[in-house]
Amino acid sequence: VCTSRFWFNYRHVxxxxxxxxxxKRLGIPDSHIVLMLADDMACNPRNPKPATVFSHxxxxxxxxxxxxxxxxxSYEVTVENFLRVLTGRIPPSTPRSKxxxxxxxxxxxxxxxxxxxxxxxxFQDSEEITNVELADAFEQMWQKRxxxxxxxxxxTCQGASMYERFYSPNIMALASSQVGEDSLSHQPDLGIGVxxxxxxxxxxxxxxxxxxxxxxxxxxxxxxxxPKSLCVSTPGHRTDLFQRDPQNxxxxxxxxxxxxxxxxxxxxxxxxxxxxxxxKFPEEELATExxxxxxxxxxAQIIHQKPKQKDWHPPGGFILGLWALIIMVFFKxxxxxxxxxxx
Amino acid sequence: VAxxxxxxxxxMAVVFGPGSVPGDLPRPLPFRDVQEMEISVNLRxxxxxxxxxxxxxxxxxxxxxxxxATAREADAALxxxxxxxxxxxxxxxxxxxxxxxxxxINVYVGKHRSALVRAGGSLAALQARLREVTQVMxxxxxxxxxxxxxxxxxxQLSPDARRYLKSSLGYEITFSLLNPDPKSxxxxxxxxxxVNRYVKPVLDKLSLVANFSVDSQILYxxxxxxxxxxxxxxxxxxxxxxxxxxxxxxxxxxxxxxxASLYPVLNFLLYVPExxxxxxxxxxxxxxxxxTNAFHSPRWGGIMVYNVEAPASPQASLPLHxxxxxxxxxEVFLAQLRLLFGLSREEVPPEFxxxxxxxxxxxxxxxxxxxxxxxxxxxxxxxxxLTSLAQLLDKIGNxxxxxxxxxxxxxxxxxVQSAVTELSLGHxxxxxxxxxxxxxxxxxxxxxxxxxxxxxxxxxQKFAIYIPLFLPMAVPILLSLVKIVRETRQRKKEPTKMD
Numbered sequence: 001v002c003t004s005r006f007w008f009n010y011r012h013v014x015x016x017x018x019x020x021x022x023x024k025r026l027g028i029p030d031s032h033i034v035l036m037l038a039d040d041m042a043c044n045p046r047n048p049k050p051a052t053v054f055s056h057x058x059x060x061x062x063x064x065x066x067x068x069x070x071x072x073x074s075y076e077v078t079v080e081n082f083l084r085v086l087t088g089r090i091p092p093s094t095p096r097s098k099x100x101x102x103x104x105x106x107x108x109x110x111x112x113x114x115x116x117x118x119x120x121x122x123f124q125d126s127e128e129i130t131n132v133e134l135a136d137a138f139e140q141m142w143q144k145r146x147x148x149x150x151x152x153x154x155x156t157c158q159g160a161s162m163y164e165r166f167y168s169p170n171i172m173a174l175a176s177s178q179v180g181e182d183s184l185s186h187q188p189d190l191g192i193g194v195x196x197x198x199x200x201x202x203x204x205x206x207x208x209x210x211x212x213x214x215x216x217x218x219x220x221x222x223x224x225x226x227p228k229s230l231c232v233s234t235p236g237h238r239t240d241l242f243q244r245d246p247q248n249x250x251x252x253x254x255x256x257x258x259x260x261x262x263x264x265x266x267x268x269x270x271x272x273x274x275x276x277x278x279x280k281f282p283e284e285e286l287a288t289e290x291x292x293x294x295x296x297x298x299x300a301q302i303i304h305q306k307p308k309q310k311d312w313h314p315p316g317g318f319i320l321g322l323w324a325l326i327i328m329v330f331f332k333x334x335x336x337x338x339x340x341x342x343x
Numbered sequence: 344v345a346x347x348x349x350x351x352x353x354x355m356a357v358v359f360g361p362g363s364v365p366g367d368l369p370r371p372l373p374f375r376d377v378q379e380m381e382i383s384v385n386l387r388x389x390x391x392x393x394x395x396x397x398x399x400x401x402x403x404x405x406x407x408x409x410x411x412a413t414a415r416e417a418d419a420a421l422x423x424x425x426x427x428x429x430x431x432x433x434x435x436x437x438x439x440x441x442x443x444x445x446x447x448i449n450v451y452v453g454k455h456r457s458a459l460v461r462a463g464g465s466l467a468a469l470q471a472r473l474r475e476v477t478q479v480m481x482x483x484x485x486x487x488x489x490x491x492x493x494x495x496x497x498x499q500l501s502p503d504a505r506r507y508l509k510s511s512l513g514y515e516i517t518f519s520l521l522n523p524d525p526k527s528x529x530x531x532x533x534x535x536x537x538v539n540r541y542v543k544p545v546l547d548k549l550s551l552v553a554n555f556s557v558d559s560q561i562l563y564x565x566x567x568x569x570x571x572x573x574x575x576x577x578x579x580x581x582x583x584x585x586x587x588x589x590x591x592x593x594x595x596x597x598x599x600x601x602x603a604s605l606y607p608v609l610n611f612l613l614y615v616p617e618x619x620x621x622x623x624x625x626x627x628x629x630x631x632x633x634x635t636n637a638f639h640s641p642r643w644g645g646i647m648v649y650n651v652e653a654p655a656s657p658q659a660s661l662p663l664h665x666x667x668x669x670x671x672x673x674e675v676f677l678a679q680l681r682l683l684f685g686l687s688r689e690e691v692p693p694e695f696x697x698x699x700x701x702x703x704x705x706x707x708x709x710x711x712x713x714x715x716x717x718x719x720x721x722x723x724x725x726x727x728x729l730t731s732l733a734q735l736l737d738k739i740g741n742x743x744x745x746x747x748x749x750x751x752x753x754x755x756x757x758x759v760q761s762a763v764t765e766l767s768l769g770h771x772x773x774x775x776x777x778x779x780x781x782x783x784x785x786x787x788x789x790x791x792x793x794x795x796x797x798x799x800x801x802x803x804q805k806f807a808i809y810i811p812l813f814l815p816m817a818v819p820i821l822l823s824l825v826k827i828v829r830e831t832r833q834r835k836k837e838p839t840k841m842d
Contacts (some may be wrong), residue, residue, distance in 0.1 A: 030596060031595070080795065086794070089790050105642065130801065143734075213592075248674045259591050260506070261591075262638060262640070269701075271702050272584070331824045
């Protein structure tokens, strides 16, 4: 998830797309990835190289490419949509690619980047998500067993505050900086004119370049990525909610997709001389009357609808009490004889 | 609803054929007996199994049927005379010396819901065998625990307990033909005919469990992600067992699935290797080639490698026309479908003989096996969902619950209660239908889009908003209150002063 928009936040989009590329390279297909981007970089009028997003200076690697599948783009990246994807409370008309169809055997990797603060993460410069809301969303996922294990990586300023409030089991969290520290960006590119990546994600990607689908590297190595000398901020991690020892957790458990397979040793014995079911042509289904266009919106009804009468509710206790106090004080202070002036 | 207390009642009839009645019966036939078995899951949930057994002797027609030559014929003859309600079992006891059962076999399990058991001499030995029969034909403690795997603490489960397909209202089955080398092979597969002839009977039998939809596709230039190794001794290419997990992912990106349906998808892939990599065999862990040349992944589907024979003459014109033997392919795919659902015949005691289900794909008692597991799983899912929904609504007081959400919740509670009642009466079919309705209602209520809570205000934000508004307003009020109190005190002192 990239939670920023506008040209000067180029590095957040490059961060997200680079992690997306790594995850695809290690085997996770697009049908299993939900990518939320503001997607205003590649075709931005200020982009000197249109239709590209570079993650390294000298423009070595175009992470935008031609097979990026963005599921939520532009103004669809909101806190509400993000929480809907996580908890599954999605309107029934949402297509399959925009849903998180995980079950109790799924390992989920969540990577978020953008601008953040102590306890919140800013979404598209107009709203924010707090760490409590995020923790509650994860608890909702756990209640419905929508994940087996969850890895949460966040690359923002004061990122460690976002995982402080988690309380559901089987969650491991990594952040690029502690509370009170800022996450810094890596290097600007003079040709494009903006910073291309953040330091923490840059070093995480260097680490991931060496991982291939069969590698046995474990999580402890990921915790060592980007020490303070390189990153300037202190990356943090949280493993107390996780049941397994991070030593035994493979990187490919989250970043790649290695399935359990079993050799099939049984066969069914079928009788070959069996006549199949002839598919009956359902004659009664042939349209007997001309098909009419179904009214999607009852426009006539909507236009002529009277505004709904809102039920009147008496004012609540707090307001009544406040007004009673004000009136009582006024008349006590200035005397009852002023009433006739009021009325 | 939070704790699951379920009683599974299995109606059983034990029918004694002539000459098989043990000498130590407590009462004369016919009589009823009840055996209970406790399957405790965790501290709050428990499942008890209750076998209501009716011991009786054979009727004339049953005697005639048991006089058949082989067990299979006897089973076929007995089928119309049996109780065919879902979940029930009928066991026919034959004398120890009977030749109906082959040598060394003590129990024959038929295609429907009956078994032929050899008498064991005493009632206790017979009951031990009957217990084994019920373990095979209805449910075991581990199959119920696997269905309730959400609630069982992790340490107590066997490692592969959670690999079967979860209970769902429907499944989508996709058959795909992968042809990576269309220049060398033109592959023709009559998938429509094969589905009609072999797959539809199995799916019709399973239609009680869920809705199935079937589609098929052909993918060209789809390669496996792994390069097979050439083996000089067998002059064939081999895929070792530890490279199999990496085969699926590169292909999955191209498989696609229906955008409209949200049901779990089962993919069955038939891979015709390239000419340069033919023949291709799959090796198991010991290095021996697998007879089916297929492997499957739990909750995903299966892949089978179909080798094309090399052409008779090396100068044969390419592309070669290949007509796929659909029967052989479907034998493997349907076996994989059974394994994905958890219907395996491997853990059967050695003195049992199981009748093959033939083209129907699964025996009636295997269908019961699935229904027991799915009903219990549905009931557990509904109770967890409703409990967590109640907790959510308790914690966040200002979520508005719409009327239709409330009615779904009521419907879910009523359905789950009726499911538990039906289970305790032994009506498996009614219980399963009620549990399906309960799951539908509870999922609809839990995942209703209107229940999203976005109104979290931390305390410091509340102060930051209200103080600038109320503090200036409160200052004159407080000062006036102070003035009032002072005046009242002064007035109280004055009367005494005036005197």
